Amino acid sequence: MSGIIGVASNKSCHEDLFYGTNYHSHLGTEFAGLAVWDGKEILRKIHDIKGSHFKTKFHEDYLQMKGKCGIGVVSARDEQPICIHSKFGAFAIITNGFIENADELAEEFYSIGKSFSEFTDGTVNQSELVAKLIIQKNNIAEGIEYMFSKIKGSCSLLLLTKDGIYAARDRLGYTPLVVGQRGDDWAITTETAAFYNLGFKIKKYVEPGEIILLDNSGMKPKSKGKAANQVCSFLWIYTGFPASSYEGLNVEMSRERCGRRLAKDDNIKADMASGIPDSGTAHAIGYAMESGVPLRRPLVKYTPGFDRSYTPVSQETRDLIARMKLIPIPEMIKDKSIVFCDDSIVRGTQLKNYTIQKLKECGASQVHLRIACPPLMFPCKFNYSTRSFSELAARRAIKAIEGKDVEDISGYLDEISPKYKKMVDWIAKDLGATTLKYQKLDDMIEAIGLPKDKLCTYCWAGNEP
Numbered sequence: 001m002s003g004i005i006g007v008a009s010n011k012s013c014h015e016d017l018f019y020g021t022n023y024h025s026h027l028g029t030e031f032a033g034l035a036v037w038d039g040k041e042i043l044r045k046i047h048d049i050k051g052s053h054f055k056t057k058f059h060e061d062y063l064q065m066k067g068k069c070g071i072g073v074v075s076a077r078d079e080q081p082i083c084i085h086s087k088f089g090a091f092a093i094i095t096n097g098f099i100e101n102a103d104e105l106a107e108e109f110y111s112i113g114k115s116f117s118e119f120t121d122g123t124v125n126q127s128e129l130v131a132k133l134i135i136q137k138n139n140i141a142e143g144i145e146y147m148f149s150k151i152k153g154s155c156s157l158l159l160l161t162k163d164g165i166y167a168a169r170d171r172l173g174y175t176p177l178v179v180g181q182r183g184d185d186w187a188i189t190t191e192t193a194a195f196y197n198l199g200f201k202i203k204k205y206v207e208p209g210e211i212i213l214l215d216n217s218g219m220k221p222k223s224k225g226k227a228a229n230q231v232c233s234f235l236w237i238y239t240g241f242p243a244s245s246y247e248g249l250n251v252e253m254s255r256e257r258c259g260r261r262l263a264k265d266d267n268i269k270a271d272m273a274s275g276i277p278d279s280g281t282a283h284a285i286g287y288a289m290e291s292g293v294p295l296r297r298p299l300v301k302y303t304p305g306f307d308r309s310y311t312p313v314s315q316e317t318r319d320l321i322a323r324m325k326l327i328p329i330p331e332m333i334k335d336k337s338i339v340f341c342d343d344s345i346v347r348g349t350q351l352k353n354y355t356i357q358k359l360k361e362c363g364a365s366q367v368h369l370r371i372a373c374p375p376l377m378f379p380c381k382f383n384y385s386t387r388s389f390s391e392l393a394a395r396r397a398i399k400a401i402e403g404k405d406v407e408d409i410s411g412y413l414d415e416i417s418p419k420y421k422k423m424v425d426w427i428a429k430d431l432g433a434t435t436l437k438y439q440k441l442d443d444m445i446e447a448i449g450l451p452k453d454k455l456c457t458y459c460w461a462g463n464e465p
Contacts, residue, residue: 001175001232001239001383002080002096003027005189006071006158006165008214013070013185016198018062020187021072022054023194026241028074034062035081035092035160036070042092042160043067046079068216069165071158076384078120081160082127086135091161093134095127096175096190097154098383102129105150130155141211141222144168148209154382158188164215166222172465173208173229174382174456176246179219186214193243205247230456230465232382236448237373238279238343249449252282257447258372259286259341262439266291268368271336276343276355277301277326283372284341293339298332299358301325326355334363337434341370345427345438348393352431366434374441374460375423377409381458397426413461415440 003024007013017034032054033046043065047057054074073080073094081092099105106116106124109132116132118125133150134143140159144166147155154174159166167188169177180187180200187200195202206212207225214220232239235246242252259275259282273293275284278301288295302325338359345351351369359367375394389395389405398412399405401422411419428436441460445452456465 001027001190002076002094003074003190004071004094004096004156004158004177005073005187005191005194006069006160006167006214007185007187008069008164008216009185010068010216012066013068014062014066016185016187017065017070017072018058020189020194020198021058021074023197023241024072024074024189024191025054027190027239028076030077031075031079032057032073033075033080033094034058034065034070034072035083035094036065036067037160037162038065038067042083042090044081044083044092046081049074069160069214071160071165078125078127079118080125080127082118082125082131084128084131084135086131088135088140089162091131091140091159093127093131093157093159095130095155095157097126097156097170098381099126099129099151099155100153100381101151102126105129105133126155127157130157131159134159140166144211145223152381156190164213166211166213167206168211168223169206169208169225170382171209171226171228172382172456173231174465176231176235177206178202178246179204179206179212179214184216186216186219188212188214191241191244192246193241196243202245228465229454231450231454233444233448233455233457234344234373234459237444242278242282247450247454254448255279255282255343255372256286256289257449258439258444259283259288259370260290261286261443261447262341262370262372262437263287263290263293266370266437268339268435269337270339270366270368272296272298272332273339273341274298275341276351280340280342280372283343283370284339287339287341287370291339296332297329298336298338298362298364299326299328299355302327326358328358328362330362333359335365337366337368338364339368339370341372343372344376345369345371345393345431346376347391348396348427348431356432360432367432369428369431369433369436371436371438373444374415374438375412375427376459377413378459378462381464382456393427393430394423397423397430401426 210225
């Protein structure tokens with residue numbers, strides 16, 4: 001998932017835009033970019049941030065990028081913003097999401113003699129593709145509606161013009177957008193955590209499919225939202241920043257509730273409860289609060305500057321981050337029984353090789369894994385995260401149990417079935433855990449706090465929005 005932000009101000013927005021974009025650094029590790037309308041033209045900067053930090057790369061640039069409206073992105077994959085000269089005039093665009101039929105749409109353009117200038121890993125740049133869909137219609141709002149009708153997957157966007165910032169939330173609401181106000185200044189963001197220190201107050205959670213225009217005079221509706229809403233559940237479990245809220249529900253509070261649910265009916269006797277930093281920490285706090293098991297930190301993360309091991313594209317990079325960022329405290333671990341809470345088991349390789357292995361090397365007597373969501377069964381269709389069945393730990397377990405890939409996995413989705421238990425036992429043995437317990441789907445939904453029909457649970461249950 002990428003993080004996007006836009007600022008419309010009565011003075012130069014460059015400082016708010018710089019710090020606001022930086023507050024999305026937990027969402028992307030590949031590229032970052034800023035674009036500002038300076039009154040005459042669009043100024044743009046893009047940097048590769050792999051192995052670096054947003055602030056370091058953009059500190060000199062943003063001081064030169066003065067203007068009353070601007071957009072910023074920390075991108076999970078593509079280089080952004082993309083700048084276009086069109087019949088609507090010049091504009092810059094940033095997107096968040098995943099277009100499943102991007103290759104098919106690109107072929108439609110090729111067939112009529114159109115071309116693309118930006119590529120990532122051999123595929124068209126999503127933001128350029130979205131821009132070219134939008135300019136097919138008579139105005140920007142109509143173009144965005146047309147884009148929504150053509151794509152499969154998800155796309156939220158910000159589009160900067162001389163008139164202000166067009167903002168559109170994905171038609172299913174998979175990715176969030178929130179409007180904030182500070183006096184006469186306005187902003188729109190993926191993460192509400194970007195607002196607080198900049199002085200913005202939450203004004204509106206943008207509806208799925210809604211299109212608005214922000215400028216320094218306020219917020220103007222361009223197209224009404226839709227009743228459907230399938231916001232990504234993983235935002236609360238892992239992806240989102242603890243201080244952020246989506247649909248009015250705070251991330252940290254939801255994670256604590258997840259931990260409490262994990263502790264209910266859990267009869268493990270342990271010396272301590274701990275969370276794998278950072279996202280597992282709040283789950284562990286909730287577990288400790290409910291169970292009475294003391295909360296301790298036998299593994300600590302070396303500085304907040306380390307990237308998240310889930311977000312990089314390559315497995316090699318993910319493994320390197322996982323190996324380097326967590327440092328054990330042997331004196332605390334030796335001969336101890338530990339309940340370790342984590343947000344999820346995706347591939348399982350890092351948990352096995354760089355977490356449980358470290359605990360065992362330091363003499364832990366028992367490692368009980370407690371996972372805040374159910375087993376991940378289906379690759380995400382709506383964002384750049386998991387892309388194949390084979391990389392999912394639960395699918396590897398099923399293949400090992402069945403001796404082959406199977407299409408019907410309904411028995412493994414049933415939390416009280418023998419097949420489900422066999423799958424969980426296989427994963428626990430593969431990881432080297434003493435015991436393993438996953439959160440039940442209904443308990444996770446209850447901990448998040450939204451009705452089930454308002455949440456996307458595709459990666460666990462396979463139910464299409």
